Amino acid sequence: MKEKVDEIAKGIFKSGPAALMLTPSQIKLEAGSGESSDGSFVVTNNRNRVMKGIVCTSCHYIVLGQESFQGETATIQFHFNGKNFMPGEVIKGSILVITDCGSGYVQFCVTINVPSCTVSFGRIKDLFHFMYMNVMFKWMSVYYM
Numbered sequence: 001m002k003e004k005v006d007e008i009a010k011g012i013f014k015s016g017p018a019a020l021m022l023t024p025s026q027i028k029l030e031a032g033s034g035e036s037s038d039g040s041f042v043v044t045n046n047r048n049r050v051m052k053g054i055v056c057t058s059c060h061y062i063v064l065g066q067e068s069f070q071g072e073t074a075t076i077q078f079h080f081n082g083k084n085f086m087p088g089e090v091i092k093g094s095i096l097v098i099t100d101c102g103s104g105y106v107q108f109c110v111t112i113n114v115p116s117c118t119v120s121f122g123r124i125k126d127l128f129h130f131m132y133m134n135v136m137f138k139w140m141s142v143y144y145m
Contacts, residue, residue: 018045020102027108031082032115038080040065044073045101053099061091062108085112 023042031037045051052070057078065077078095085091091110097103116123 018047018049018051018101020045020051020097020099020104022097022104022106025104025106027106029080029108029110030113031080031085031110032113033082033085033087035082035115036080037082037110038077040075040077041095041106042073042075043069043097043099045099048072049101051099051101053097053101055095055097057093057095059091059093059108061110062093062095064095080110082110082112087112087114 021044023044027039027041029037029039043051043053043055050070050072052068053074054068055064055076056067057064061081063079063081065079069076076095076097080091089112091112093108095106095108097106118124
């Protein structure tokens with residue numbers, strides 16, 4: 001035991017430093033024009049050690065649920081505000097995570113779609129799509145009777 005204490009006092013560590021792990025490493029979101037979207041990612045390390053860290057983003061449309069964390073594992077929630085975007089726009093950026101186990105980036109890409117609603121037989125994007133889906137649904141129900 002005394003040998004291990006002496007090695008540690010001299011700065012000799014047999015186990016390596018913990019490596020930061022971000023899951024997922026890339027985030028792809030889809031949001032309707034004028035709509036918001038929520039998500040999360042997990043910060044952990046390969047040695048299950050307690051770590052402290054801070055989180056910041058390169059995009060002011062992403063609001064983080066917390067700016068700092070402490071523990072073996074942390075789930076970071078975020079909220080994307082798509083209020084000022086038009087359909088077809090793509091927003092790219094990164095979320096920087098700095099810990100005592102290292103630092104890393106979570107890349108994100110948000111695609112703005114046409115607003116739609118989900119019903120029992122699919123997604124409806126506009127009135128034409130609604131009529132088409134309605135006709136197909138009625139035709140299929142008559143066909144299978």
